[in-house]
Amino acid sequence: MNRRTALVALGGLPLCSQAAPAPLPVAAVVTEYRTNSHADVIIGKMLEGWGQDGGKGPALKLVAMYVDQFTDRDLSRALAKKHGFRITRTIGEAITLGTSKVSVAGVLSIGEHGQYPYTKFTRQHMYPRRRFFDAIADTFEKCGKAVPVFNDKHLAYNWTDAKHMYDRSRALKIPFMAGSSLPLAWRLPARALPRGAEIEAGMAVAYGGLESYGFHALEMLQCLMERRKGGETGVASVQVIKGKPIWKEEALGRWSFDLFLAAVQGAGRKMAAEKMRDIFEKKGALMLIEYRDGRRAAVAMANGVARQFGAALKVRGQAQPFVNHFWLQDGKPYRHFEHLVRAIEPMIHTGKPSYPVERTLLVTGILDRVMHSAAEDGRLFKTDELKIAYQPADWPFANFNGRFPIPH
Incomplete structure (x- = not known):
């Protein structure tokens, strides 16, 4: 069994039934880290296991984190002391660990939650996902090496930023994934x-x-x-x-x-x-x-x-x-995010996305036009820019073929 086959198997079966590969170092770039934030329910599964209870988790080891906003509910500093990862001043430092080279095998960019403004007319939440991505890509360019990147939720709050991120990932040959936990969640039937x-x-x-x-x-x-x-x-x-x-x-x-x-x-x-x-x-x-x-x-x-x-x-x-x-599991540990992490894990180990980022690019473009249409009293938008063709992947959802039963 080669590394990719082993990692795909890990995504498809409970971890106890597979021999886990050695953990790879990753960096996280987050807006904020508090209880039940997306940083908590994603990164927390790397730090404290799938159930965030000290049990087994993915074959990924957080070594550095950039936090954009610290609040009085911040968890990142205490977790850094507990788990031994570095809190960095810049995004570049999280990726290089203060050296002149890329020192991690992958980067998770989680631009969700925190105090950020909304666009005035369309009320789109201006999370800094493009800023995060550009700082990551700048570091890759400077060091002459790119590693896989996962972007949580839609690529950006507007189409221009999203397309820029997608085009730059292609230009730099960055293995790139993004999106929601919904496609990975349990389905009934x-x-x-x-x-x-x-x-x-x-x-x-x-x-x-x-x-x-x-x-x-x-x-x-x-x-x-x-x-x-x-x-x-x-x-x-x-x-x-x-x-x-x-x-x-x-x-x-x-x-x-x-x-x-x-x-x-x-x-x-x-x-x-x-x-x-x-x-x-x-x-x-x-x-x-x-x-x-x-x-x-x-x-x-x-x-x-x-x-x-x-x-x-x-x-x-x-x-x-x-x-x-x-x-979806409506309460901690929000295990639908476990299955998102299970899809991220093999990409970082193999350099091959588990499903196409074009899905999230297309959805980001639709959502941007949705917000403009709603703001303009139901205007119909022709979307020539969304000529995005791709083929789907067959990455399994949580309970496909009985993989992971609904938690009780």
Whole structure:
């Protein structure tokens, strides 16, 4: 068994059933580190095990961390003393450990949480993900060596920054992954959509903020839509609709309330259909997406209706929709992030991303247009810039083939 095969196996089976490779040194670049922050629920699994209880964890060893903002709830300094990693003054120092060379095997950039401003018009949260990435890339250029980088959540709050990051990663040949834990979470039922499925329409339902949780909903949808026949072709237009016009768009065939119902009910929500319609009209937002191959999909941010993440697809030749409930652990140790780390781990050991960063690039572009459409009263945006074609990977979700049962 070679190193890549061993690491892929580690991602696919409980760690106790595999011989773990030697841990590799990694650096982390984070906005802040407090209890239940993304830094905590990701990096914490490297420091204190998958359950953050002192047990076994990934074959990765944190050796340095750059923290952008220290608060009175900061955990990083105490953890540095406990685990022996360095808190650095600069991002470059975290990567080089104060030398003239890259001294780590990978970098995790976690630009989520902390006190950062919002854009005035569109209310997009201006996390410093491009600043973090550029400082990482600058260090690679200076040292003449690049190592794998993982970027948490969407690449950046705006398309220009995201495309810059993607293009620079390609120019410097940086193995690059990004995204949400949603595609890796437990699915109920535990079935994967076959590659090449003839999807006619897609629907995702979610709750939370339009940008912060809308990203998760979009990645959930995209990890299914990309598996359609021919693979991903890119997105032609994006629009956000609110209020009574939602039903006009349904009558025009741009989205399906039947798929909405299937996704909500598949995620365990019991509510009369008419009540759902009333609440969604008053509180919801509907993202309408048209792909370049003519397929249509929608994301319903259905606060007051949805309490979980769910998706439903209309597949040609199937009488019933394909439905998945994406289950998350709503409490420490938030083990859906374990499965994100399980996907990051083999990339750092092998230099090969577990799934394409193009998925997150595309979703970042969709989300940027979503935020602008919402700010401009539902303007439809043509998205020629989102001609992003790629093929999906087959990296498994948490309980695929019974791998990791839902924790209780």
